Amino acid sequence: MAPWDITKLSVHYIQKGLLFVKPSSMIVQENSVQTLLERLKESLSLTLVHFYPLAGRLETSKQENPPHYSVYINNSNSPGAKFIHAMVNLTLSDILSPVDVPLVVQSFFDHDRAINHDGHTLSLLSIQVTELVDGIFIGCSINHTVIAGTSYWHFFNTWSDIFMTNNPSISRPTLLNQYSSVLNLPFTHHDQFISRRRLGWAAWQLREAVANHNDKAVRWVEKWMKTPLITRTAEFFDPCGILVSSSPRFKMYENEFGMGRAVAIRSGYANKLDGKVMMYPGYEGGGIMDLEVCLLPKSMRDLESDGEVMDAVCI
Template identity: 55%
Template structure:
């Protein structure tokens, strides 16, 4: 029997609802950020059952989520940008930074698969198909020169929805990732109440503290040579599913 596969239904790019003067400025990296260049994108997903005894429209849900993402990116504007490099004059080095110019925004994908929530949660190990729920699976931070720094993929199951986020690890760490995800949820709930407010309860800190006077980090000239970037090649490991009751949490 042929195993189910993910079908991409539509894709687009989402830009911040409002662009401030600060959002038009480049963001430079610290030495620790540069060290994350060969690490994979952070990937986290949330699985929801479809609402029971309610009229649910996937089209309406997606439009609301896109609108909420646009509002959230007003605060997390670097996630709508791209990585870029500029060569230093009279040196063989490049500066790596977040460039807000010429970026189509964060990527948003709508996909579907002929599977149920039970199909994903029942096996002891995480089904390999779940990797296809993430747009930038196996991408590393260096790829942000070409790929979006944030990708949101919404996969419709037979009886559920999987919302997957892939975020460049040079731009955010784990805490910042969940800060963004929680802020997106906050804005989504606000939009459902027709508040139409763009404010969030805890705005992010965008500017990094950098010890160099210019705020620019020099990297070897090989930054523009993909062959010189170390790509992780870990051994294949099975991923195990753990179930926790609401009471135990």
């Protein structure tokens, strides 16, 4: 793994999933859910032919003289990826109606609170299919040192395509981890950012951050090699900053598994911290975006009491 991948060993797995309405045929017909599960497993196996590193485990090679450590993916004699079927006595309304995402959604994902280093013993990929009374949730947990946002949804899109077409070939080359340098934006406390500064000031700060993101700024590997460290997400970011992840440009609602279009996107416990904002395409399309915002309770109350902000969003 490259240095940037290694610094992520203490970061959580990526956990994203899609919520589908359970077709009426699955409610009335016996064994219809079992048929879906078999088709999901079969198409997943075909997908892993192209994404075969996800069936492996992490392994660390140690050398004493000179001292040297390297982390790599070992596919030899691996137990493979994980596939789980779970059931819960909840409805779609129980998940979608509350303003705050119910904590039970965290149980829809395997590898809860696992960090990437755990990939030495845990599967790098785990799929959990949770059956609700009137819905199906497909949750995917993937080791973040192996896959990032673009490659995560490329895997999901490929799995969906193979499921729907029964065609094991793929239209795009397999992409695994794709990291780039972190762009640190100089945000101050949100009260100051929203109330005490003008839009021009914010635009200038963004302009300066982009202008200073030059060749020298991104070539940090030599310095890291002299003083290597493993980052902890909560310590790596400014506690008064805002971290934006994911993208509304990813093809999320395009994933279908014989149940029509998903009705919602949800994430697990992984990589949550105060000031984290995740961006998803809106269900309605047309450029609408859904934001999943993580804030401490007091900060969330302050945000929700700001009329100007709330006028611009729909809850």
